[in-house]
Amino acid sequence: MSEDDMPGRSRTVDLDGPVHYLDFGGASDGPAVVLVHGLGGSHLNWDLVAPALREHARVFALDLPGFGRSEPGGRKASVPANVAVLHRFLTEVVGEPAVLVGNSMGGMISVLATGEHPEAVRGLVLLDPAVPGPRRALDPLVAMTFALYAIPFVGERFLWWRRQRTSALVRVHDMLELVGVDPERVPSDVIDRSVTLIEERRDVQGMDRAFLAAARSVLRVLADPRRYRAAMASIDVPVLLVHGDRDRLVPVQAARDIARQHPAWRYAEWSDVGHVPQLQEPERTVAEMLDWMRDTALTSSPA
Numbered sequence: 001m002s003e004d005d006m007p008g009r010s011r012t013v014d015l016d017g018p019v020h021y022l023d024f025g026g027a028s029d030g031p032a033v034v035l036v037h038g039l040g041g042s043h044l045n046w047d048l049v050a051p052a053l054r055e056h057a058r059v060f061a062l063d064l065p066g067f068g069r070s071e072p073g074g075r076k077a078s079v080p081a082n083v084a085v086l087h088r089f090l091t092e093v094v095g096e097p098a099v100l101v102g103n104s105m106g107g108m109i110s111v112l113a114t115g116e117h118p119e120a121v122r123g124l125v126l127l128d129p130a131v132p133g134p135r136r137a138l139d140p141l142v143a144m145t146f147a148l149y150a151i152p153f154v155g156e157r158f159l160w161w162r163r164q165r166t167s168a169l170v171r172v173h174d175m176l177e178l179v180g181v182d183p184e185r186v187p188s189d190v191i192d193r194s195v196t197l198i199e200e201r202r203d204v205q206g207m208d209r210a211f212l213a214a215a216r217s218v219l220r221v222l223a224d225p226r227r228y229r230a231a232m233a234s235i236d237v238p239v240l241l242v243h244g245d246r247d248r249l250v251p252v253q254a255a256r257d258i259a260r261q262h263p264a265w266r267y268a269e270w271s272d273v274g275h276v277p278q279l280q281e282p283e284r285t286v287a288e289m290l291d292w293m294r295d296t297a298l299t300s301s302p303a
Contacts, residue, residue, distance in 0.1 A: 007051050008043075008061065012069075015088045020069035021062035022046075026054030031122060031298050032094045035061040036086065038104025038130070038276075039214055040175055042068030042197060045103065047190050048282035049289075056290060056299050057099070062089055064109075066210020071203050077210035078217035079105070083112045090120045099298060101125040101289070103276060104179075104249065105218050108228065115231025123298050124239045125289055128247050128275045130218055132225035133254025141178065142248050149215040159208045168198040180246050180274015190279075232262065238296035239265040242288060244273030244280070266292055 008022030022043045026033075033053055035046040043061040050059050063070040065085060066077035075081065086109055090098055099122050102110030107129020114121040149155045162171065172194045173183045183191065201207055221228050239262070243255035252269065259267035268288055270277060278285045293299040 007047055008059070010069075013089070013093055015085055015092065017065060017073045017075045018070060019062060019065060019085060019089065021060055021089070021093070022050070024050045024054045024059035024061070026058040027056055028058070030057035031293070032096055032098040033057040033059045034086075034090065034094060034098045034100055035059065036100060036102040036106030036110050037061070037064065037067065038102075038106045039218060040067070040211060041103070041106070042194075044068070044190060044194055044197065045276065046278060047193075048187070049278045049286050052283075052286040053289070056293070060089075060094060062086075064106075064214075066207060066214065068197065071201075072206045072210040073203075075210075077213040079109060079112065079214070079221055080217070082109050082214070083116065086110070086113045087117050087120060090117075097122045099123040099125065099293070101127065102129060103127040103278060105130050105214065107131070108218065108221060111235070112228065112231050114237065115234050118234070118236070121237055123237050123293070123296060124235065125292070126239065126241045127277050127285070128243050128250055128255070129241070130222065130250055131254050131258050132222050132228065133251060133257045138251070139248040145178070146215065146219065149212055150219055155212045155215075156208060159211070163204070168195045171198065176279075178248070179276050180244065180248055181276055181279050186279060232258070238292070238298065240268070240289065240292040241265050242268045242270065242277055242285070244270050244275065244277055246272055247275045249275045266295075 008024035011023055012018050012020045037045045042063050046061040050061055053059050064082045065075045066072035097120055100110040107126040110124060114124055148158045172191060176183045241255060241259055243252055245252045259265060273280050
């Protein structure tokens, strides 16, 4: 797919290094909506929902440094570093308080950014966010994978080995299956663009380092979540929390625990849905978000 065929306009801004994003345009009288991907994700994670959202809002999807088309260079890819990048994106690119929509690690980053800079955020949508919760046994494959990521040198060698032994298409399929998505149910052009994105990477080792730095940073935040929980407690904008009960990476019990602690948040739990509802149930994701935005007066657009 050529750049002209993309659902949004591809742009890059210098925020102490290149940050790529898609500008989907949208309703000039609607709110700004910024879509924040998770670990290993990119702007492509939003291809199935952004075109529908732009009928009601101005929509942006960024690639955090070290992901998508944002080559890392010498920048850090930790959660705190990406919180700072997201805030700069809001102030220097969007230019007005926005509705943040974060999936997985992107949900964590969005919560922390809202806690640090509440004036920059009008509302918060959390789609299967990485959140702390009651201790329970993790999915064995997920536990093994993140254990490999966490160990210095071992994580680097694992990513190198996987890259040598598998094609980009296999890696895309493997990642989708890990997060609970049947690759056969994802439109072929989204798969093709994901493969192209991997094959066009220039700084492959840098992207590996960024991925592992981000993964290890997420684990550190969850291991000592006091700052994270304090940020959640400080939020006074409307919040929508959506979680799939088949999420292998973030158990649904964790989302239920967060929802109990924050009764003012709207909580929607979806059966037979995994870690990325925007890819598994895009139409339902859009409908849920727009209903919530109308109910909280973030948009006045009709259904």
